[in-house]
Amino acid sequence: MKNEFLGTVPNAPRQDDYAMMVLLVDDQVMVGEAVRRLLAGEPNLDFHFCPDPAKAVEVAKSVRPTVILQDLVMPGVTGLDLVREYRADPATRDIPVIMLSMREEAATKSDAFTAGANDYLVKLPDRLELVARLRYHSRAYLNQLQRDEAYAALRQSQQDLLKANLELQRLTRVDGLTGLSNRRYFDEYLAAEWFRAARLGSSIAVLMIDVDEFKRYNDSHGHLAGDEVLKLVAQTLQRHCRQSTDLAARFGGEEFAVVLTDVPRERVEQLAWTLCHGMEEQRIPHRASRVSEHVTVSIGGALAFPAAGSSPLLLIDAADKALYEAKAAGKNRAVVAMGGGR
DSSP, X not given: OOSSSOOOOOOOOOOSTTOEEEEEEOSOHHHHHHHHHHHTTOTTEEEEEEOOGGGHHHHHHHHOOSEEEEESEETTEEHHHHHHHHHHSTTTTTSOEEEEESOOOHHHHHHHHHHTOSEEEESSOOHHHHHHHXXXXXHHHHHHXXXXXXXXXXXXXXXXXXXXXXXXXXXXXXXXXXXXXXXXXXXXXXXXXXXXXXXXXXXXXXXXXXXXXXXXXXXXXXXXXXXXXXXXXXXXXXXXXXXXXXXXXXXXXXXEEEEEESOOHHXXXXXXXXXXXXXXXXXXXXXXXXXXXXXXXXXXEEEEOOXXXXXXXXXXXXXXXXXXXXXXXXXSOEEEEEOSOO
């Protein structure tokens, strides 16, 4: 022989999805030729012979057989060790292996199955039995591959759908301009936290933030510049609302809101004034303002210990009134009051 492989058995054109690729690993060339002759003329069957067991795994990965015929006793490596190598490699671990041996002992067969073999034949087997078993294991393997591919495709489709749904859910909760939560999600979150606070007897607070003289800013600087101001306000809120339960949202227009849960009044007041100063310190020019040379905000806050059956609208109303007081007192300031509840 010029080559360690005997080559490919001529066969009829493939007519179905169960075309077989048989790999025989056996150190005896005459066994390889004998098996080739047994399989010659079988439709939809390709045959590959590897007489060197040291190369068997690499050949299997290259040829990608649908079934492997594996000799039990070979020089340098036992057939059982080779089966374990197949099973340890992700590329070959699922390929069916039929063990070929001169031995018929039950213990030998048991060792073969324990190592990972799928079947056991005493060589040389009857042609009809050999072909039947090759087709059976090849068909089972190809069906498994199809199921795995279908499952992988289904899983990928499910993951894509989940990602799309999560993104859609995120978009329904996010204000497109500022990236903060939108009014809809603010209402949902406040209601849920209000009833949780009522159940636990804890506190909840809301800050209402309004950009001072915003209409005059738009008239003077333009609406695009006004949009940039709203984004900067949002960034200021995100920078200072650091607790995992803090929620910053765009309430509408130039008005924003923050929900704080289980907090003392001191933190509500501190955060409100921090946001006021943080906005003014950005020194965004506002040439039309009657409050400051720069963009400022007014903040009204309210804190409550909700009573069972009460409405979170009481808290929003209290924060709105505090915001009105801040505006009436000259703007660019914060006022915090106790809200509805008990």
